[in-house]
Amino acid sequence: MRKIRQHVNPLSAHFMRTRAQPVARPPGLASDCPVEVELGCADAEFSFARAAACPGTLMVGLDIREPCLARNRVRAAEEGLGNLAFGYVNLNVDIDRVFAPGSVDRFHLLFPDPWVKKSHQKRRVIEPALVETLVAQLRPGGELHAASDVFDVALEIMATVEDPALEHLGLANLGGPWSFWRGNPFAEASRREQTTLRRGQRVWRMRYVRSDMFATTGP
Structure with missing residues (x-):
């Protein structure tokens, strides 16, 4: 089978369209069924397990x-998972068109x-504009669940989401x-998480919920 590139530059002209x-x-x-989304799903091991567990x-x-x-x-078709769908997105360009x-x-x-x-860190996905878009697409009480095995990345996610400028x-x-949230609140785990835990390394996890305040005062 043809190998799929593990990394692509999301800032290249091809992906900025x-x-x-x-x-x-x-x-x-x-x-009105629940909707859950794995962002940057790759092989989607988490999504496959979650779809099978939550038909x-x-x-x-x-x-x-x-x-x-x-x-x-x-x-997904081979496994008969009719509740699992996939779509293209460049998270910092057109996630607002998907939901x-x-x-x-x-x-x-x-x-x-x-x-x-350091020269590539501008490609990291979390930025204030993305957080604002994701919150707008969440239902009241909806959740943003994030995890990383790199502390600096996890801390950057937390610093962005909890920036006072986004308090509104x-x-x-x-x-x-x-x-950080201790342990995995879900029975399913991505392939990366499984590998990380097998190595005895830590997962840095965060869980944020869209509060009623936003539901009342937001758009």
């Missing part, structure tokens, strides 16, 4: 690498690429301000 499309709801699911939930895997998405669609406001119950941002080289979004840290 706005071309993401809304994810179509598969037939057979209730119109009444629409699970969506989004990624920038279209060959990866194509393989995932084939696997309607207030329509997502939970976003999972699991082990985003750390882009360790009404995101509350379920572990308490500037606190």
Whole structure:
């Protein structure tokens, strides 16, 4: 099988074009069913396990690498997971085109690429504009779940989400301000998390919920 590139530059001209499309709801699911989204899903091991465990939930895997998405669609069909869908997105360009406001119950941002080289760190996915878009797409009480095995990346995510400049979004840290969540609150784990734990390394996890304050005062 053809090998899929592990890394692509999301800032290249090819990926900066706005071309993401809304994810179509598969037939057979209730119109008001829960919606969970894995951002940057890669091989989507987490999404496959989550979709199998929660057949009444629409699970969506989004990624920038279209060959990866194509393989995932084939696997989902082979496993009969009618509640699992995949779509292209460049998170910092066109995630706003994929979901309607207030329509997502939970976003999972699991082990985003750390882009360790200093010259590459501008490619990291978390930035204030993305957080604002994700919160707008969450339902009241919806959750942003993030995890990384790189402390600096996890701390950068926390610093961005909990920046006082974004306080108006009404995101509350379920572990308490500037606190990481211990353990995995979900029975499913991504391939990266499984590897990290096998090595005896730590996962730095955060859980944020969209509070009623935003539901009342937000757009």
